[in-house]
Amino acid sequence: MSRFARHRTALQGLLLGTAGAVVTICAMLWADGRAERAALEELEFKAQTAATLNAAIIRNSFERYRELPFVLSETAEIADVLTQPSESAIEALDARLESLAAGIGASAIYLLNDKGLAIAASNWREPATFVGVDYQFRPYFQDALIHGKSQYFALGTISHEPGLYFSQRVADAGGSTLGVVVVKVDFQRLEAVWKKQNAPTFVTDKNGVLLLTSHPAWRFRTLLPLAPDVSTALRDSLQFGPDALQSVPSALASPEGPIPPEEIDLPSDTYWHTVTPVEAIPDWTLHLYTPADGAIANAKRDAKLLAFLSCLLMLSLAYMVWRRSHFARQRRAEEKRTRARLETLVGERTSALSRSNAQLAAEIEQRAQSQARVELLQDEVAQANKLAILGQVSASVAHEINQPVSAIRTYADNAQLMLANDQIKAAHDNLAIISNLTQRIGGITQSLRSFAKREPACPMPARVSDAVEGALLILNARLTKTGVALQCQGLEQPIYADVGLIRIEQILINLLQNAIDALEQSPNPKIELSVSQIGSVVRISVADNGTGLSEAVMGKLFTPFSSQKKEGLGLGLVISRDLIRDAKGDLVAHNAPDGGAVFVLTVPAAQNEKRPQ
Numbered sequence: 001m002s003r004f005a006r007h008r009t010a011l012q013g014l015l016l017g018t019a020g021a022v023v024t025i026c027a028m029l030w031a032d033g034r035a036e037r038a039a040l041e042e043l044e045f046k047a048q049t050a051a052t053l054n055a056a057i058i059r060n061s062f063e064r065y066r067e068l069p070f071v072l073s074e075t076a077e078i079a080d081v082l083t084q085p086s087e088s089a090i091e092a093l094d095a096r097l098e099s100l101a102a103g104i105g106a107s108a109i110y111l112l113n114d115k116g117l118a119i120a121a122s123n124w125r126e127p128a129t130f131v132g133v134d135y136q137f138r139p140y141f142q143d144a145l146i147h148g149k150s151q152y153f154a155l156g157t158i159s160h161e162p163g164l165y166f167s168q169r170v171a172d173a174g175g176s177t178l179g180v181v182v183v184k185v186d187f188q189r190l191e192a193v194w195k196k197q198n199a200p201t202f203v204t205d206k207n208g209v210l211l212l213t214s215h216p217a218w219r220f221r222t223l224l225p226l227a228p229d230v231s232t233a234l235r236d237s238l239q240f241g242p243d244a245l246q247s248v249p250s251a252l253a254s255p256e257g258p259i260p261p262e263e264i265d266l267p268s269d270t271y272w273h274t275v276t277p278v279e280a281i282p283d284w285t286l287h288l289y290t291p292a293d294g295a296i297a298n299a300k301r302d303a304k305l306l307a308f309l310s311c312l313l314m315l316s317l318a319y320m321v322w323r324r325s326h327f328a329r330q331r332r333a334e335e336k337r338t339r340a341r342l343e344t345l346v347g348e349r350t351s352a353l354s355r356s357n358a359q360l361a362a363e364i365e366q367r368a369q370s371q372a373r374v375e376l377l378q379d380e381v382a383q384a385n386k387l388a389i390l391g392q393v394s395a396s397v398a399h400e401i402n403q404p405v406s407a408i409r410t411y412a413d414n415a416q417l418m419l420a421n422d423q424i425k426a427a428h429d430n431l432a433i434i435s436n437l438t439q440r441i442g443g444i445t446q447s448l449r450s451f452a453k454r455e456p457a458c459p460m461p462a463r464v465s466d467a468v469e470g471a472l473l474i475l476n477a478r479l480t481k482t483g484v485a486l487q488c489q490g491l492e493q494p495i496y497a498d499v500g501l502i503r504i505e506q507i508l509i510n511l512l513q514n515a516i517d518a519l520e521q522s523p524n525p526k527i528e529l530s531v532s533q534i535g536s537v538v539r540i541s542v543a544d545n546g547t548g549l550s551e552a553v554m555g556k557l558f559t560p561f562s563s564q565k566k567e568g569l570g571l572g573l574v575i576s577r578d579l580i581r582d583a584k585g586d587l588v589a590h591n592a593p594d595g596g597a598v599f600v601l602t603v604p605a606a607q608n609e610k611r612p613q
Contacts, residue, residue, distance in 0.1 A: 023314075024312070040292070043272050043290060043292055046290070047272050047274040047288055050274075050288055050290065051274040051276040051286055054194075054288065055278045056279075057190060058190070058278050058284070059278060059280045061190070062185075062280055062281055063280060064104075065104070065106060065166055065183055066151070066166055068104070068109075068183050069149065069166050069167055069168030069181045069182065070149065070168045072109070072181045073181045077092075078093070078111060078179075078181060079170060079172065079178060081093050082114075082170060082178035083172070085113075085119055090119060093111065094120050094131075097110065097111075097120060097121065097124075098122045098123070101122035101123075102122075106183055106184065107161065107163050107185055107186040108121060108122050108123050108130060108159070108163075108182075108183075109181075109182070109183050109184070110122065110123075110131075110181075110184075111170075111179060111181055112135055112141060112180045112181075112182060113178075114145075114177050114178060114179055116135045116137075116141050116180075117132070117133075117134050117136075118130045118134075118135060119131065123159075128158050128159055129158075130158055133157070135182075138152070138154075139237070139239075140165045140166075140167040140180075140182060141180050143167070144167040144169045144180045145177060145180065147535075148168070148169050149166075149167060149168045150167045151164065151167075151281075152164070152165045152239075153165070153211050154238075154240065155220065155238070155239065155240050155241045157238065160241075161186060162186065162211065162212075162220075162240075163186040163187075164184070164185045165182055165185075166184075167180050167181065167182045167183075168180065168181050187212050190212065191212055191213065191216075194212075194213075194214035195214045195215075199214075199288055199289060199291065200214055200215060200271070200288075200289040201213070201287065202214065202218060202286075202287050203278065203284055203285065203287070204284070205283050205284060206282075207226060208224050208226070209240060209245065210222070210223070210248065211284070218248050220241060220245065221245065221246045221248045226245060231245055270291070270292040271289040271292060272289070272290045272291075273289055274287070274288040274289075275288075276288075408434050412430075412434060414430050415430040415434075418430065460500070461496045461498050461499070461606030462496065462497055462500060462504055463494065463495070464491075464495045464504065465491040465493075465494075466501060467501050467504035467505045467508060468488065468508060468531070470501070471509045472486070472512075474509060475512055475513065478513075482516055482519070482520070483525060484515075484526065484527055485525065485527070486526075486529065487526065487527070487529070488529045489528070489531065490531035491531060493531070495532075495533050495605070496605065496606035497538045497603045497604070497605060497606060498583070498604040498606040498607070500583075503579050503580070503583065506579065507576040507587070507601060508542070508601075510573065510575075512527065513572070514572065514599075515546075518546040518547070519546050522546050522547075524545070525544070525545070525546075527543070528541070528542075528544075529541070529542050530543075533605055536605050537603070538604070540602075541598060541599070541600050541601075542598070542601075543596055543598040543599075544596045544597055545596045546595075546596050546597060548591040548596055548597050549589065549590075549591055549597045554589070557573060557589055558574055559574070573587070580601060580603060583603060583604070584603075584604055585601065585604060586601075586602050587599065587601050588600050588602075
């Protein structure tokens with residue numbers, strides 16, 4: 001090789017090396033920025049997932065206790081203590097509340113009289129018991145008196161422990177207030193879990209006050225300074241105690257996104273701030289600060305290493321091309337073969353994925369068809385139950401119709417004689433009576449035809465009194481025949497349920513039929529049917545004065561094919577509960593304190609704009 005050729009080769013090598021170094025530096029800088037963006041995107045996704053999970057945990061904890069005060073307010077033991085507060089009754093209630101609170105993990109359960117004074121509590125054995133404390137000033141007591149129920153988060157005035165309070169007004173049969181049941185729930189276990197994590201977490205209310213937090217020093221502080229009137233009102237209410245409402249580090253109130261380490265009073269790290277609402281608890285917001293430095297540093301390191309290795313590989317390949325150009329054709333041929341193998345592999349994998357997708361689509365279609373068949377079968381079972389009910393009452397209805405038919409014949413014969421004797425007015429009166437009797441027969445048959453029909457796919461909200469009248473029209477003959485006295489309460493009120501008329505009629509007929517069967521051996525059979533509306537819930541109660549439900553019957557009351565009647569299939573109550581649960585309601589049963597069984601049907605109340613005009 002000539003000297004000129006050697007110099008040219010050296011110059012080309014120097015230029016190639018310089019270009020390779022520049023490309024490597026640029027690639028590493030690009031990889032650094034791209035890795036940081038990708039790491040932040042992944043961090044944002046993981047943080048949002050974690051925040052959503054924590055919010056769901058809070059919501060589940062809330063839902064677990066929300067209906068407990070209502071259930072307790074319906075018990076006879078609570079009403080007896082409020083109306084006749086004897087020492088023995090209060091001690092028995094204290095013990096029961098203590099056991100219940102320990103069993104469900106509630107912080108405290110206590111009962112206030114109509115003046116706000118605590119007369120029974122689950123912590124009655126503790127030195128800092130709530131018994132004898134006046135809670136009249138607490139908003140959860142005042143709101144329960146006005147609205148029937150309330151929820152309120154505050155610092156305990158006796159226990160000095162924060163918690164969420166659920167309250168429910170207790171009323172007598174006439175609607176007069178007897179007292180308020182309160183359940184206090186704390187979140188100490190959840191906060192302890194948060195505290196062990198390396199991600200500061202807290203929940204704020206509508207004023208930006210920190211209610212739950214992984215850092216106890218931040219509790220009842222605010223994200224931003226409050227307006228003077230708001231701050232004064234909160235301090236006067238003692239909701240968060242006298243030493244609350246100081247501001248936390250300003251960076252905690254920053255918008256969602258990364259927060260530099262010097263801006264927050266935490267271990268030196270960059271944090272990603274995630275905000276998500278807590279469903280089912282209005283005005284609660286969860287804040288999660290996820291450490292970001294480690295994830296970003298690892299992503300940058302891996303990206304720069306990958307860029308460096310990639311550039312090194314490219315330079316090595318370039319050097320090989322430069323030094324061994326005669327191998328280029330062989331290398332291109334090898335690359336072509338490699339691409340062919342990759343294309344074959346991709347084709348095989350694509351074919352396998354296509355087959356898997358087709359199989360999955362077929363399974364989804366099969367499951368959808370199975371679900372449709374199940375729903376159709378449920379509908380058929382419900383319809384069969386209605387027809388079975390019609391068969392049971394057919395004899396009574398035939399008897400009911402036979403009486404007006406016989407009367408029609410008698411009045412018609414009399415009318416002929418009157419017309420023959422020119423007694424026009426008397427004949428006219430007989431014909432009017434015949435018209436009324438035919439209307440009665442038409443009402444009975446129309447009710448049977450309507451009940452036998454399938455309910456529309458989107459039924460209109462029903463007036464509960466109409467459903468009761470339709471059920472009684474079908475069962476009136478049997479009630480008369482068996483001598484069962486029926487007392488109805490609340491039908492004069494225009495109460496509408498967000499459930500179809502036929503569905504309510506079917507359930508009421510099932511419940512009334514069961515009550516009539518249960519009273520066959522009773523000396524003075526009586527059924528009480530009451531209808532009421534509490535907030536957004538319509539409550540229908542069917543109670544009899546029979547022998548009640550035994551423990552064995554109660555245990556399998558809603559089990560299919562479990563029946564105490566010789567001719568029963570054991571499906572009536574099962575179908576009734578399934579029908580009402582499909583409409584977001586429920587059906588429960590218990591024994592009355594003075595004997596007899598009580599079935600309580602709860603359904604959503606129809607909004608005003610949904611009611612028939």
